Amino acid sequence: MVGNQNKHLGVALGFFVVMGVLLGIAVIGAETYNNYRSKAYAPPPNPIPNCTSLTGPSSVTVGQSATYTASFSSEQGNLGGEIDAGQGGAFKWTPGNKPISGTSGSLSFTWTPTVVGTYDVFCRSWNDAVAECRGKANYVDGPPRYACAGPTSSMSVTVVAAVTPTVTQAACNNKTKGDANCDGTTDLIDYSIWLNHQCNKQAAGTACTDLRADFNGDGSVDDADLQVWKNNYLSDTH
């Protein structure tokens, strides 16, 4: 009887060992399948972060600074954002991302371009390495990176060469009094020079080359210089 009991015990033990092995194989198999499925067919992590409302200058002179700002959001939090510039899918300016506490916020980045050309400036948004959105589709290289939902996650920016003014007056005693033609008086001839050489009336990206009417010496001919001319014209004797 003792022999039979041992035999039955052995059979039972063997049965449980086999079942345990089969269960293990099933668990490992299911895990492998789930891993495969999550990589190959799983939908994008929800929610994908987003960045919108990108603003900043569309034309920048080489060597001058331009600040770009965008709004970033992720319902999941753990947010980080960045604004980059690139050409044809290749990154040219990557300032490094900044953290945002909470689920949304605004960030600004300042770019000082050194090479003339046309650039894509776009925002990027992360939620703790789960997913990232990039504001320009041809810079997206696959999951977990996706195109930003937007709107306005990218813009085209033209970087133009710096131009040295070709018409200047080094020595003119009354220049700061609105005397553009340097004849010693502030009159309507000087106003005419100001009127015809205002920098902000030129095409975007065109450098100012005639600075005779830059009465305040800030490198631009604009309304501030008109005010200088007015103040001196009205107080001058003609």
Ligand SMILES: [Ca+2]
């Ligand atoms: Ca004059």
Ligand SMILES: [Ca+2]
């Ligand atoms: Ca000026």
